[in-house]
Amino acid sequence: MAGPYPECAPAAVGEKRQQFGSRFLSDPARVFHHNAWDNVEWSEEQAAAAERKVRENSTQRVCQEKQVDYEINAHKYWNEFYKIHENGFFKDRHWLFTEFPELAPSPNQNDLNDWLSENKRNEVPEGRSKEDGPGLRIEEQHTCSSDSLGCKPQMPPVEEDVTQKFSHLEICADEFPGSSASYRILEVGCGVGNTVFPILQTNNDPGLFVYCCDFSSTAVELVQTNSAYDPCRCFAFVHDLCDEDTSYPVPRGSLDIIILIFVLSAVVPDKMQKAINRLSRLLKPGGMMLLRDYGRYDMAQLRFKKGQCLSENFYVRGDGTRVYFFTQEELDTLFTTAGLEKVQNLVDRRLQVNRGKQLTMYRVWIQCKYRKPLLSGAG
Numbered sequence: 117m118a119g120p121y122p123e124c125a126p127a128a129v130g131e132k133r134q135q136f137g138s139r140f141l142s143d144p145a146r147v148f149h150h151n152a153w154d155n156v157e158w159s160e161e162q163a164a165a166a167e168r169k170v171r172e173n174s175t176q177r178v179c180q181e182k183q184v185d186y187e188i189n190a191h192k193y194w195n196e197f198y199k200i201h202e203n204g205f206f207k208d209r210h211w212l213f214t215e216f217p218e219l220a221p222s223p224n225q226n227d228l229n230d231w232l233s234e235n236k237r238n239e240v241p242e243g244r245s246k247e248d249g250p251g252l253r254i255e256e257q258h259t260c261s262s263d264s265l266g267c268k269p270q271m272p273p274v275e276e277d278v279t280q281k282f283s284h285l286e287i288c289a290d291e292f293p294g295s296s297a298s299y300r301i302l303e304v305g306c307g308v309g310n311t312v313f314p315i316l317q318t319n320n321d322p323g324l325f326v327y328c329c330d331f332s333s334t335a336v337e338l339v340q341t342n343s344a345y346d347p348c349r350c351f352a353f354v355h356d357l358c359d360e361d362t363s364y365p366v367p368r369g370s371l372d373i374i375i376l377i378f379v380l381s382a383v384v385p386d387k388m389q390k391a392i393n394r395l396s397r398l399l400k401p402g403g404m405m406l407l408r409d410y411g412r413y414d415m416a417q418l419r420f421k422k423g424q425c426l427s428e429n430f431y432v433r434g435d436g437t438r439v440y441f442f443t444q445e446e447l448d449t450l451f452t453t454a455g456l457e458k459v460q461n462l463v464d465r466r467l468q469v470n471r472g473k474q475l476t477m478y479r480v481w482i483q484c485k486y487r488k489p490l491l492s493g494a495g
């Protein structure tokens with residue numbers, strides 16, 4: 117698969133995506149019959165070779181001065197990345213709703229009808245009725261009035277973002293974008309919106325509001341200027357998830373879902389726990405944190421050369437962006453320490469196949485779902 121981040125496209129192009137773990141390679145002779153195989157068993161030799169490769173590429177560490185530069189200027193390196201690639205990467209999201217059906221749960225028809233009658237009856241376009249089904253719901257979302265879901269008439273400029281306005285305030289329950297929504301999703305490290313836009317397109321719940329942030333102002337600007345960006349249903353803002361002094365523009369306990377896709381791995385390991393703790397506080401009791409990210413010994417880790425290692429299992433790419441490779445246990449510790457309960461913690465060992473070039477690529481991703489307990493002591 118082309119490009120530096122093939123990991124963001126875990127399923128076979130051109131094939132209907134099956135849920136994680138459903139296509140097994142039982143006969144090695146058939147390896148080139150499909151583009152990808154799930155749950156691939158690693159032989160002992162293969163595991164030992166991967167360990168050796170990592171030991172080798174970790175022997176020489178990046179000097180302290182450069183390490184400081186990569187940390188302080190992390191957002192600038194990502195800005196550069198997005199200036200070069202714009203929204204050319206991370207496009208492949210057909211796996212999103214099979215792995216994370218929570219992003220577009222089937223709407224409860226009663227809630228939907230209640231919501232329609234309370235909020236929208238007067239706005240149903242002439243000639244349409246409830247029987248119009250999904251078409252009606254889509255149209256309704258695009259005609260929402262400015263006070264329904266906290267919709268702002270104008271798009272906020274990237275730098276004058278709400279996080280600045282709210283940074284030292286306790287957010288009040290009725291003063292934030294999307295305050296009247298009934299289902300709130302936040303994507304952290306949203307890049308150019310390749311998760312956010314499919315959610316907005318697929319999830320027709322009229323009570324949905326999607327927040328998304330990234331510390332790259334270039335990425336956020338690309339989200340805000342995308343023709344699918346609808347400020348009635350979405351709020352994109354610049355935010356560094358490691359920044360302890362700036363609040364998210366939503367109150368504690370207000371989010372149903374927080375999604376992290378290949379973003380936690382970009383954070384320096386000693387800041388991960390506090391970042392997850394802060395996010396955990398934003399979840400409603402019963403709310404879920406969803407993550408998909410790099411696993412230990414993924415092909416991308418084995419490909420690093422000596423001199424690119426920052427610390428154990430943490431590397432810098434040629435463009436200055438960084439990446440960590442997790443074990444399931446490390447992620448479990450991060451989430452449970454933040455007061456969340458495990459729903460899912462899977463390792464997705466996939467064999468991707470380039471049939472044209474007869475190449476095999478062993479990918480390792482981890483997928484997690486952790487829930488905030490209904491009676492939470494985690495604040």
Ligand SMILES: C[S@@+](CC[C@H](N)C(=O)[O-])C[C@H]1O[C@@H](n2cnc3c(N)ncnc32)[C@H](O)[C@@H]1O
Binds near residue numbers: 307310331379382
């Ligand atoms: C590999 S990309 C994934 C982008 C997106 N989640 C996707 O899957 O298309 C990692 C993203 O995380 C963002 N990021 C890295 N560190 C961050 C931080 N400390 N705070 C917020 N965003 C961050 C980067 O700017 C980049 O957009």
